Amino acid sequence: MTKRSALSLSAILLLAGCTVGPNYSGPPVAAPNAAKAPAFVRAGDVPVAAEPPVAHWWEALGDPTLSALESRTLAANPDLAAAEARIRQARASLRQEKANLLPNGSATAVYAHAHFPGLNLGDSGSGDSSNGGGSDTSDINLYNVGFDASWEADLFGGQRRAVEAARANAEAAQADLADTQVSLTAEVATAYVNVRDRQRRIALNRHSIAMQEQMLALTRQRYAGGTASRLDVERLSQQLDSTRADVTPLSAELEAYLDELATLTGDEPGALDQTMATVQPIIPLPPAQVAIGNPAALIAHRPDIRAAERTLAADTAKIGQADAARFPKLSFMGIIGIGGTSPSDLTHLDDFTALLAPQISWSFLDFGRNAAKVKQAEGVRDEAEAKYRSAVLAALRDAEDSLSRFRYRRITVATLARAKASADAAADLSRQRYAAGTSTLIDLLDAQRQQIEAEQNLSIAQAGLISDFVAIQKALGLGWQAGGAAPAAATTTSR
Incomplete structure (x- = not known):
C-alpha cells in the first residue's frame, strides 16, 4: 500500500465517528398552556385527591368480583398476548441491529474432486493421469478448512441510527402494551357495571310487573x-304491557354484556353466566375523591402518548439511516485457511493461506434515489410529529370531557337520589294511609310502582356515574401494571 493510499484510508477511518442525520431532541410542545395549569379548568366541583393514583384503580370501587375479573383479563386476554409478542419482536429486532455493528464470520470445510480431460499435470503428485486416444486426463483432490469474516465500517452512523430507531420502536411496543392494558381494564369495568345495572333493572322491572298485575286484577274487580x-x-293494561316490554331489551343487553365480559377475560361467551348470576343489590359507587393530577403529568403518563413520542424518535433516527446511504461505504473481507491436495495437508498449521481485502464503494451516480429516500424519511418523521401533537390534544380533550361528564353526572345522581327519597317517603305515607283505612290498595301499589321507577332512574344514573369514573381512568391512562409500563424517554417527564 502506497503512502497516499494509506493516508486516504486513514482519512476515511477518521469519519467513523461521524453520524449523519438530525439528532432527536425530544417531542414538540403540543399543548404549551397545559403545563401551566394546576388542574383541568373545567374540573368544577369534582374533588381532586392530592396523592398519586394507584395503578389498579378499580380497587377503589371495593368490588371483589370486579377486581378478580380485572386480574383474569390482565393474565389471559389475547390482545395482551399479542402486544407482548410484538414487544418480543421489537426487542429481537434491536438485538439484530446491534449485531449488525459487529463483524460477520463463518467457518468452512471443503472437499473438491476435479477431473480435467486433455490436461497433463505431469508428476506433480496432485492427482492421477492417464493417456487414452492421444489425450491426457488428470484428477485432482482438494481439501481445505478455513475461516472468513466480513465487516462494514459504520463510517457515517447509518447502522447506529438503525440501532437508535430499533430501540425507540421497542420502547413504543412496551408503551403499546401499557395502552392495551388501559383500554382493556376500562372495557372490563364498563361491561361489569352494565351487567350489574341490567340485572338490577330487570329485577326492579319484574317487581314492578308483579305489582302492576295485582293493580290490574283489583281494577278489573272494581x-x-x-x-x-x-x-x-285499559290504562293499567297498557302500562303493564309496556313494563313487560322493557324487560326484553334489558335481557338481550345483559346477555351481550356477559358475553363481552367473558371474551375480555379470555373465556368463551357464556363462561361467566353462572359466576355473575347473583344479582348485586347495590352497584359500587366511585370514591369520594378522584385523583387526576395535572395535564403535564397526563402527557407523561398516558401510554398512547408515550408510544407516539417513541415512534417520533424512531422515525427521526431513520432519517440519518437513509442519509448515510448517500456516502461511501468501507468494508473489509478476510480469509484464513489451510489445506492442500491430500488430507494430511490439513495438519500443516504453519502453512496457511490468508487474504485481507478492503473495499470502498460509493453509489454517487444514483440519479437522486438516495436523496428521495431521505425526503421520504423526513416526511414519515413529520407525520409522526403531527400524530404526536394529535395524541396529546386528544388526550387532553378526553380528560376534560370525562371530567365534565363526571361532574354533571354527580349532579344528576344527587337529584335522582332526592327524587328516590321523596318516592320512598310517599310510598311509606301511602302504606300508613292504607293501614289506617284512608287509602285504597291501588293507591298504595301505584305509590310503590313510582318508588320502583325512581329507583330504576337512580340505578341508570349511578351506572352512568361509574362509567364516567372509568372514562376518567382511561383518559388519564391509569390502567397499566406497575411492571408493564415503558420507561419514559430521557427528554420527557418521568412518572
Whole structure:
C-alpha cells in the first residue's frame, strides 16, 4: 500500500465517528398552556385527591368480583398476548441491529474432486493421469478448512441510527402494551357495571310487573263491581304491557354484556353466566375523591402518548439511516485457511493461506434515489410529529370531557337520589294511609310502582356515574401494571 493510499484510508477511518442525520431532541410542545395549569379548568366541583393514583384503580370501587375479573383479563386476554409478542419482536429486532455493528464470520470445510480431460499435470503428485486416444486426463483432490469474516465500517452512523430507531420502536411496543392494558381494564369495568345495572333493572322491572298485575286484577274487580271504568282497566293494561316490554331489551343487553365480559377475560361467551348470576343489590359507587393530577403529568403518563413520542424518535433516527446511504461505504473481507491436495495437508498449521481485502464503494451516480429516500424519511418523521401533537390534544380533550361528564353526572345522581327519597317517603305515607283505612290498595301499589321507577332512574344514573369514573381512568391512562409500563424517554417527564 502506497503512502497516499494509506493516508486516504486513514482519512476515511477518521469519519467513523461521524453520524449523519438530525439528532432527536425530544417531542414538540403540543399543548404549551397545559403545563401551566394546576388542574383541568373545567374540573368544577369534582374533588381532586392530592396523592398519586394507584395503578389498579378499580380497587377503589371495593368490588371483589370486579377486581378478580380485572386480574383474569390482565393474565389471559389475547390482545395482551399479542402486544407482548410484538414487544418480543421489537426487542429481537434491536438485538439484530446491534449485531449488525459487529463483524460477520463463518467457518468452512471443503472437499473438491476435479477431473480435467486433455490436461497433463505431469508428476506433480496432485492427482492421477492417464493417456487414452492421444489425450491426457488428470484428477485432482482438494481439501481445505478455513475461516472468513466480513465487516462494514459504520463510517457515517447509518447502522447506529438503525440501532437508535430499533430501540425507540421497542420502547413504543412496551408503551403499546401499557395502552392495551388501559383500554382493556376500562372495557372490563364498563361491561361489569352494565351487567350489574341490567340485572338490577330487570329485577326492579319484574317487581314492578308483579305489582302492576295485582293493580290490574283489583281494577278489573272494581270494574266488574261498577266502581271503576273501562278506561282505568285499559290504562293499567297498557302500562303493564309496556313494563313487560322493557324487560326484553334489558335481557338481550345483559346477555351481550356477559358475553363481552367473558371474551375480555379470555373465556368463551357464556363462561361467566353462572359466576355473575347473583344479582348485586347495590352497584359500587366511585370514591369520594378522584385523583387526576395535572395535564403535564397526563402527557407523561398516558401510554398512547408515550408510544407516539417513541415512534417520533424512531422515525427521526431513520432519517440519518437513509442519509448515510448517500456516502461511501468501507468494508473489509478476510480469509484464513489451510489445506492442500491430500488430507494430511490439513495438519500443516504453519502453512496457511490468508487474504485481507478492503473495499470502498460509493453509489454517487444514483440519479437522486438516495436523496428521495431521505425526503421520504423526513416526511414519515413529520407525520409522526403531527400524530404526536394529535395524541396529546386528544388526550387532553378526553380528560376534560370525562371530567365534565363526571361532574354533571354527580349532579344528576344527587337529584335522582332526592327524587328516590321523596318516592320512598310517599310510598311509606301511602302504606300508613292504607293501614289506617284512608287509602285504597291501588293507591298504595301505584305509590310503590313510582318508588320502583325512581329507583330504576337512580340505578341508570349511578351506572352512568361509574362509567364516567372509568372514562376518567382511561383518559388519564391509569390502567397499566406497575411492571408493564415503558420507561419514559430521557427528554420527557418521568412518572
